[in-house]
Amino acid sequence: MEKGDIIAIFGREPSLSLWELDRILNVPEFRLLSRELAIFPSNGKVNEVDLQKRAGGLIKIGRVQGEAESLEQLEVLLEKSWPDLIPAGSTARVNFGASAYDAGLGPDRKFRQELGRQMQRLKKYLTTNGRSARLVESKEPTLQAGALVQGKILKQGFEILVLRTPEKIFWGTTETVQDIAQYGFRDFGRPSRDSLSGMLPPKVAQILINLAKAKTGEFLLDPFCGSGTILQEAVLIGIRKVCGSDISQKAVADSKKNLEWLKKNYPDLKDCSMEIFESDIKNLLEKIKPASADVVVTEPYLGPPQKGRAIAGNIAPLVSALSRQYVLWLEILAKLLRPTGRIAMVWPYFRLENHGYFLQIQESLNQIGLKIIAPPPALLNLPWFKSTPRGTLLYSRPDQVVGREIVLLAKNV
Ligand SMILES: C[S@@+](CC[C@H](N)C(=O)[O-])C[C@H]1O[C@@H](n2cnc3c(N)ncnc32)[C@H](O)[C@@H]1O
Structure with a gap:
């Protein structure tokens, strides 16, 4: 030292x-x-x-x-x-x-x-x-x-x-x-919030953007932008070109309002290019050029809120349905991504009576042309380092049924 x-x-x-x-x-x-x-x-x-x-x-x-x-x-x-x-x-x-x-x-x-x-x-x-x-x-x-x-x-x-x-x-x-006050301002100070479909805490949005190694001149896409937390944190970190889309008209309106608010409060963001529009991800290839995104950072739909009424019998079919959905979404993301691109995203997982239910996507990844990027061995080998066998990290509070699995992906070239 x-x-x-x-x-x-x-x-x-x-x-x-x-x-x-x-x-x-x-x-x-x-x-x-x-x-x-x-x-x-x-x-x-x-x-x-x-x-x-x-x-x-x-x-x-x-x-x-x-x-x-x-x-x-x-x-x-x-x-x-x-x-x-x-x-x-x-x-x-x-x-x-x-x-x-x-x-x-x-x-x-x-x-x-x-x-x-x-x-x-x-x-x-x-x-x-x-x-x-x-x-x-x-x-x-x-x-x-x-x-x-x-x-x-x-x-x-x-x-x-x-x-x-x-x-x-x-x-x-x-x-x-x-700066706790700043994080609070960027979370609770925004004009539009949607606690129903869930918002990513700004700190976690930053972590995802950093995991993806998003760089200033790169193009960052969030196809499930919700209220725009990831886009907001990306431009604050210095990514000058971001694009967000969402199936919900309200989410698009919220994101637009929040990013306008951001520009007013952080004047050096004026020359950023921030595009936001309504779209189901399944139609995104008609709107964004294939192989154009340097990084995709996103938190898709995590399933219906589970608080208080989750039972194992319901979770298993939900996980199967979500897994099928995510495979389709990942196929589109792989096509939108440049060959050198990275995806940092959240997958939902469910915890019930000490049992974890995870999306079953791994077998399909190879076919889609994506691979999971795990943390390097120097980190994985630390006795206290916690990761899943597939090289992802979990983020949740102990009382939550729906947790976030943090996944980093790249093209399998
Ligand atoms: C968990 S929220 C994302 C929240 C966002 N990270 C934030 O911090 O505000 C998931 C979003 O996915 C959107 N969504 C669900 N299905 C979609 C689809 N097929 N295509 C595009 N967006 C979709 C929902 O409208 C919702 O806004």
């Missing part, structure tokens, strides 16, 4: 966060991977602010500052270096905190308690040295994005990231944090 290395802290679905990061960085050299974080050299190329804005799976990003043999040594170091950690020229109260990460080791309560006591001592040290200080604490071992923002930690203080590895303690500082 070296000073200046990037520390990327994962969100609630670490496997998905890591896969997304791996696809964004393009052949990364990870120095350390744990369930909570990834550390990798910046090589002067990684801008943490840009990375934070586009990576839906990262809660915060920091930089390695140094190492210590013990917590006592870290305490001495912090007493010396705190003036360099606060924003330059700030005379305001120093708001600070610490998060402990078990980077490669199991949790250690004693270590965390000692770190807490150490931070209390640092606060005392600051106040006795004439500097007003506030320690922001949490019941959790780590400070979440909300606590960092509300506690104004990055504005007028610092957060120490303490990484307990098998060899040493490394420490770093948090440089950026996920």
